[in-house]
Amino acid sequence: MKKGRVFSGARPTGRQHIGNYLGAIDNYVKLQERYDCIYCIVDVHALTTLEDTHLLKENTREMMLDWLAAGLDPEQSILFVQSHVPQVMELHTLLSMVTPLGWLLRVATFKEKVKSQPHNVNYGLVGYPVLMTADIVLYKADTVPVGEDQLPHLELAREIVRRFTYLFGEVFPEPKAKLTTFPMVLGLDGEKKMSKSYDNDIELAASPEVTMQRVKTAFTDPARKYRNDPGNPDVCNIYSLHHFYTPKRLEDIATQCRGAQIGCVECKELLAEGINKALVPFRERRAEIARRKGYIDEVLADGARRAHAIAKETIKEVREKMGLP
Ligand code: TRP
Numbered sequence: 001m002k003k004g005r006v007f008s009g010a011r012p013t014g015r016q017h018i019g020n021y022l023g024a025i026d027n028y029v030k031l032q033e034r035y036d037c038i039y040c041i042v043d044v045h046a047l048t049t050l051e052d053t054h055l056l057k058e059n060t061r062e063m064m065l066d067w068l069a070a071g072l073d074p075e076q077s078i079l080f081v082q083s084h085v086p087q088v089m090e091l092h093t094l095l096s097m098v099t100p101l102g103w104l105l106r107v108a109t110f111k112e113k114v115k116s117q118p119h120n121v122n123y124g125l126v127g128y129p130v131l132m133t134a135d136i137v138l139y140k141a142d143t144v145p146v147g148e149d150q151l152p153h154l155e156l157a158r159e160i161v162r163r164f165t166y167l168f169g170e171v172f173p174e175p176k177a178k179l180t181t182f183p184m185v186l187g188l189d190g191e192k193k194m195s196k197s198y199d200n201d202i203e204l205a206a207s208p209e210v211t212m213q214r215v216k217t218a219f220t221d222p223a224r225k226y227r228n229d230p231g232n233p234d235v236c237n238i239y240s241l242h243h244f245y246t247p248k249r250l251e252d253i254a255t256q257c258r259g260a261q262i263g264c265v266e267c268k269e270l271l272a273e274g275i276n277k278a279l280v281p282f283r284e285r286r287a288e289i290a291r292r293k294g295y296i297d298e299v300l301a302d303g304a305r306r307a308h309a310i311a312k313e314t315i316k317e318v319r320e321k322m323g324l325p
Contacts, residue, residue, distance in 0.1 A: 006035040006178075007141030009042040009082065009132070014059035016066040017201035018275065019185035019194030022244060027145055027180045029071040037077040038139050038307065039067070044082050044089070045131060048124045049117065061296050066204055068299065069286035080303030082135065087311040091134040092127065094318060098163050099130050108152060133157040137172040138311050145178045168321040171314070190219040190237035205286055208276040215272040220264045221257075231257040231264070238264070238271055245274030 008028060016025065031037055041060050047053065060081055072079055082088060104110065104126050114121050124131075132153050136144055144154055154177040161172045184193055187200025194201050202214050220238050224231040233239035233254045242253055253270070256262035289295060 002036045003034050004036070004143050005139065005141045006031050006037040006143045006145060007040070007136050007139050007175075008038075008145050009040040009045070009135050010063070011046045012041050012043055012056055012059040012063055013196050014055065014062045015196075015203045015205050016063060016070075017194055017196065017203050018241075018244075019187070019201060020066075021070060021204055022185050023147060023180060024145070025067060025070045025072070028067075031145060031178075032073060032076050035143060038141065039072060039077060039079050040082050040135060040307075041080075042082045042132075042135065045128065048122065048128055049113075050120060064296055064300065065286060065289060068289050068296075069282050070204070074299045074302065078303050078306045079299055080307045081300055084300065084304035085138075085307045085311050087308070087315045088131070088134050088138050090315060091138050091318065092131045094322060095134055095137075095160055095164065096127060096130050098167055099160050101126075103156060103159065104129065107156065129153045129156045130160065133160045136175045137161060138314050139307065140173055140310070140314060141175055142173045143178050144175050145180055147180055147184075151177055151179075171317050171321055186237045186240070188214060188218040188237075202275065204279060204282055208272075211276055211279075212269070212272040215268045215275070216265070218268060220267070224264065227263045228260050230260045233257045238268055241271055242267075242274070245278055246270055 008024075010020075010024065013020075028037070028039055041063055043056055043060060046056060052059075064079065067079065068074070107129055110126060110128065113125050133156070136157055144157075146154060154175065158174050161174050164172065186192065187194040187198055188202070189198070189200045192198050192200060202211055206214065215238075218238055221231045221233075221236040223229070223235075236257070239253065239257065242250055246253070249270070253262065253267060257267065
């Protein structure tokens with residue numbers, strides 16, 4: 001017996017990087033054993049910013065390819081694309097009727113978007129958390145693995161569910177966040193969160209050579225200017241990445257950095273070698289899956305079919321409870 005139903009969604013950002021892996025995918029993979037898992041690529045959410053819409057298809061496929069190569073298992077879990085099960089949009093509309101506008105206008109991510117895209121403050125942007133709620137509750141998920149940044153959205157989802165239940169009766173469980181207890185992975189600039197849009201990432205699927213090149217551009221301890229200066233691993237992002245990729249050498253590296261026995265160039269080479277070694281099985285699997293023609297389409301079609309079977313039942317219940325004739 002599994003412990004409950006997990007749902008999580010991620011926007012189609014294309015090839016995944018080590019920040020995505022350490023912060024989310026690794027956790028998704030592990031949850032598969034103990035929970036009934038549904039993982040979704042949220043293409044409709046991506047439309048709220050209308051950036052790179054011509055890349056949506058390709059980004060979705062590249063992302064699913066990385067998920068599969070990383071160990072998400074389409075036999076065990078439901079892997080699908082949000083828009084392939086259009087009931088989520090129906091539920092979004094219905095939930096919007098029980099969601100006070102004031103709740104949505106207060107959401108911090110909405111206010112940030114108003115600032116960052118003042119030319120495009122669209123209706124969908126305000127409803128972003130309602131669509132996210134619809135994602136989760138359409139499948140009656142009770143557990144939602146997310147990073148800390150998504151907690152306010154999840155709290156709102158719980159409030160929408162409570163209000164729905166109060167007005168129309170019980171259909172949905174109140175979804176609980178399952179925090180991915182993971183330190184934020186910083187990008188190569190050592191400043192901002194690792195992200196494709198900041199061009200500070202290391203792609204899982206990159207070649208060993210590209211990985212080496214990218215790591216070499218990374219910022220280290222800013223106070224260490226010359227090879228012979230002692231370094232401070234505690235403020236060095238390269239060192240923080242060593243935790244994951246060269247765990248056995250961690251103490252050596254810290255001591256040698258402090259004593260200036262190892263330079264930043266050499267330290268970065270060690271890290272890149274560690275990353276490349278850790279990613280050998282991933283990269284092999286990825287190449288193998290990419291060779292199977294039509295495979296990703298099959299996975300997505302099967303995922304949509306299974307997700308639809310659940311969605312259809314929930315929508316029937318919701319319509320009935322809300323009194324739709
Ligand atoms: N808002 C999430 C993000 O930006 C993506 C998302 C959409 C999501 N629907 C979801 C996450 C449902 C968890 C559950 O990362």
